[in-house]
Amino acid sequence: MKSVLLGLVTALAAPVSSTFVVQCYSRLFDQRIDPIVNPGVAATHVHTVSGGNGFSATTDFAKARASKCSTCNIYQDNSMYWSPKLYFKAQNGSFLSVPIIGDNGGGNLGGMAIYYLTRGGPNNDKLRAFPPGFRMLAGDSNKRHSTDDFAGRAVTHKCVGVDGPDTKHLPKTKCDTIRVQVVFPSCWDGKNVDSTNHKSHVSYPKDGNFDGGRCPSTHPVHLATLFYEVYYDTKGFKNMWYGDKQPFVFANGDGTGYGYHGDFLNGWDEKALQKALDTCKDGVQNCEAKVFGNMRSQGEAQACKLPTMVSEQVNGVLPALPGCNPVTYGPAAAPSSSSCAAPKLSLKVNAQYLGYVDVTKNKGWKYIGCGKDVAGSRTLSSAQTSGNTMTVEKCIDFCKSKGTKYAGLEYSGECYCGNNVSADRAPVSGSVGNCLMKCSGNANQVCGGAGAISLYQTCSGGACTNSVKRKSRRLAALELGQANAVPRAEVLEAAV
Numbered sequence: 001m002k003s004v005l006l007g008l009v010t011a012l013a014a015p016v017s018s019t020f021v022v023q024c025y026s027r028l029f030d031q032r033i034d035p036i037v038n039p040g041v042a043a044t045h046v047h048t049v050s051g052g053n054g055f056s057a058t059t060d061f062a063k064a065r066a067s068k069c070s071t072c073n074i075y076q077d078n079s080m081y082w083s084p085k086l087y088f089k090a091q092n093g094s095f096l097s098v099p100i101i102g103d104n105g106g107g108n109l110g111g112m113a114i115y116y117l118t119r120g121g122p123n124n125d126k127l128r129a130f131p132p133g134f135r136m137l138a139g140d141s142n143k144r145h146s147t148d149d150f151a152g153r154a155v156t157h158k159c160v161g162v163d164g165p166d167t168k169h170l171p172k173t174k175c176d177t178i179r180v181q182v183v184f185p186s187c188w189d190g191k192n193v194d195s196t197n198h199k200s201h202v203s204y205p206k207d208g209n210f211d212g213g214r215c216p217s218t219h220p221v222h223l224a225t226l227f228y229e230v231y232y233d234t235k236g237f238k239n240m241w242y243g244d245k246q247p248f249v250f251a252n253g254d255g256t257g258y259g260y261h262g263d264f265l266n267g268w269d270e271k272a273l274q275k276a277l278d279t280c281k282d283g284v285q286n287c288e289a290k291v292f293g294n295m296r297s298q299g300e301a302q303a304c305k306l307p308t309m310v311s312e313q314v315n316g317v318l319p320a321l322p323g324c325n326p327v328t329y330g331p332a333a334a335p336s337s338s339s340c341a342a343p344k345l346s347l348k349v350n351a352q353y354l355g356y357v358d359v360t361k362n363k364g365w366k367y368i369g370c371g372k373d374v375a376g377s378r379t380l381s382s383a384q385t386s387g388n389t390m391t392v393e394k395c396i397d398f399c400k401s402k403g404t405k406y407a408g409l410e411y412s413g414e415c416y417c418g419n420n421v422s423a424d425r426a427p428v429s430g431s432v433g434n435c436l437m438k439c440s441g442n443a444n445q446v447c448g449g450a451g452a453i454s455l456y457q458t459c460s461g462g463a464c465t466n467s468v469k470r471k472s473r474r475l476a477a478l479e480l481g482q483a484n485a486v487p488r489a490e491v492l493e494a495a496v
Contacts, residue, residue: 019118019280020288022079024050024072024111025102025301030085032310032322035059036135036198036263044337045141045323046085046251046314048100048230050111052078052267053304053431061133064267068429069304071111073295074288078267081114083182084141084250084260085314086232089327091242097315098248101177101231107436107449108302110231117186117225118277121205121214125222129274130266133193136202138184138226139261141252144330150204154183155260160231170257172246176235182262184226187215198263224277228262245329253325253334299451303372303434307355355435355446356454357392360464365396365407365456367466369427370435373410373453379425380408380418380453387413389441396456407456410448413440421455427467 027050034043040057049055052067059080067078086098102110120127139155146152146168156166159175171178185202192201202223205213215222234248241247249255272292280287288295314322321327328334356367373379383402385395395415399407404417427433434452439445448454 019282019284020116020276020291022072022074022077022081022114022116024081024114025298026050026071026109026304027100027111028053028055028071028304028306029308030097030314031306031308032312032314033057034082034263035080036137036194036265042310043323044252045321045325047082047263048085048112049080049082051080051082051265053306053428054078054267055080055306057309059265061266064265065269067267069300069431070296071109071301071304072114073298073301074292075294075296076269076272076292080265080267081112081228081262083112083180083228083230083262084252084254086178086180087249087251087318087321088234088237088240089247089249089255090240090317093319095249095318095321096237097318098237099233101233103233107434107452109305110233111301113229115227115229116276116280117227118280119212119225119282120222121212123214125215127224127277128188128221129270129277130223130268131193132266132270134188134266135194135198136184136264137198137261138182138264139259141254141259141261142333142336143258144254144256144328144332144334145258152258154204155258156181157257157260168258170246170248170255174238174241176233176238178232178234178248180230180232180257180260182228182260184228184262184264185219186223186225187219188221188223189219190221226262226264249321249327251321251323251325253321253327253337255327255329258330259334299372303370303428303431303452305432305434305436307432355432356466357445358466359392359396359456360459360466363393363396363400364459364464366459366464368421368455368457369467370431370433370448371408371421371427371453371455372425372433373408373416373448373451375451378416378418379421379455380404380406380416382419383417385415387440389413390415390447391439391441392445392447392454392456394441395447400458405458408448408453409439409446410453411450412437412447414448416453425453427455 027048030048032043032046050071052064052070054063054067064078087095088098100110157170158166158179159171160177160179185204187203189201195201203219206216207213276291279291324337359365382404385398390413395409396407399417402417405419408416434449435446435454437449439447
């Protein structure tokens with residue numbers, strides 16, 4: 001089987017035993033949010049998160065299933081998949097975020113590929129779909145040395161294009177691309193959908209390969225084997241190496257690679273997943289299309305994004321890793337980190353983080369969200385203008401002069417006006433969309449993206465309110481657990 005990973009044209013070889021692949025073309029965001037390990041609070045380190053837009057610090061199965069969009073291609077899968085972000089530790093001590101293949105200046109983000117390996121071991125066990133509420137971890141964030149057990153072999157790295165086997169540690173040679181991988185346990189105790197350490201309810205097979213071994217009697221129910229793959233674009237750092245250590249570190253302070261890990265929160269339509277596990281066997285061609293039907297397009301996946309939930313910088317050049325994560329190289333395990341540097345809970349909606357400008361008072365227009373646009377068939381087609389000094393206010397003034405109800409900005413400097421927004425072009429509820437490009441005339445404003453349009457509407461009668469709301473203080477307090485002394489994550493909710 002071949003995988004077109006993250007929008008790459010080049011076909012990448014999938015594991016021999018893979019039977020279907022969830023292609024997460026994009027990701028929701030890079031954030032210190034982890035509803036499994038750190039529910040309701042800012043997580044200890046930054047993750048790259050793909051999957052359904054029901055993701056939050058308090059996400060559960062019901063919220064996952066209620067997602068309005070996903071960064072992954074199978075409509076029946078609203079699961080969430082996340083792993084630690086990679087940084088480059090510069091010689092001056094600062095940290096530079098490393099892009100994932102697929103990231104670009106137009107607002108597109110790369111994601112990950114999730115292989116579902118469906119072998120039932122020597123007894124050809126029937127595979128069970130993940131039950132509602134199921135979640136699990138693979139890997140150990142504090143690990144800093146190699147072990148030869150299944151848990152140790154679950155994490156591997158590859159310098160793509162360089163001969164040689166995968167390694168358990170981060171590559172020690174200069175690479176154009178680093179592929180990081182983690183394999184999850186495939187045996188379940190059949191009772192608990194989670195456990196205190198988020199691992200004890202599952203187990204690796206007791207013999208054979210990850211997806212070909214026999215499940216132990218303590219965990220007799222065979223599941224699909226999940227295999228995460230993320231490709232980091234490291235070629236831009238090849239001339240910046242220094243000293244006697246490879247310079248890349250994961251967000252959890254891991255300078256070895258042994259501490260890479262993955263989190264999975266189930267959001268599947270259980271019947272659809274069970275059908276896939278029963279149908280998709282080795283050798284079955286085009287299984288995804290046969291079982292799941294139409295797939296979510298890459299454009300749809302790219303348009304599914306979430307607003308910032310923790311008000312801090314996690315990309316670009318940073319003086320330190322977000323959170324309390326000193327870089328360690330082992331062999332001793334890293335000390336457990338805390339959220340000591342997390343921003344405190346803020347219930348105030350921050351327009352900058354949601355990618356819009358509040359012009360309700362000075363212009364009498366409101367932001368309604370990030371919609372879709374197509375060059376050959378514009379979402380707003382009554383009038384247009386462009387320029388290298390474009391701002392939200394300039395575009396609205398232009399559209400007001402044309403007497404239209406809507407103003408839209410795209411690709412940094414383009415402004416479009418119209419009186420209708422069709423349903424298939426309208427913003428998706430709960431998603432900030434693919435509007436990530438800075439305005440050509442004001443770098444503090446957002447003016448759409450590639451195929452994405454920042455939409456504003458004139459207010460007529462009644463209150464003029466942007467289509468973003470905050471949760472009530474009481475609800476937020478209940479969700480975040482005010483009795484917990486750890487600083488809270490900022491909770492925002494889009495209400496398009």
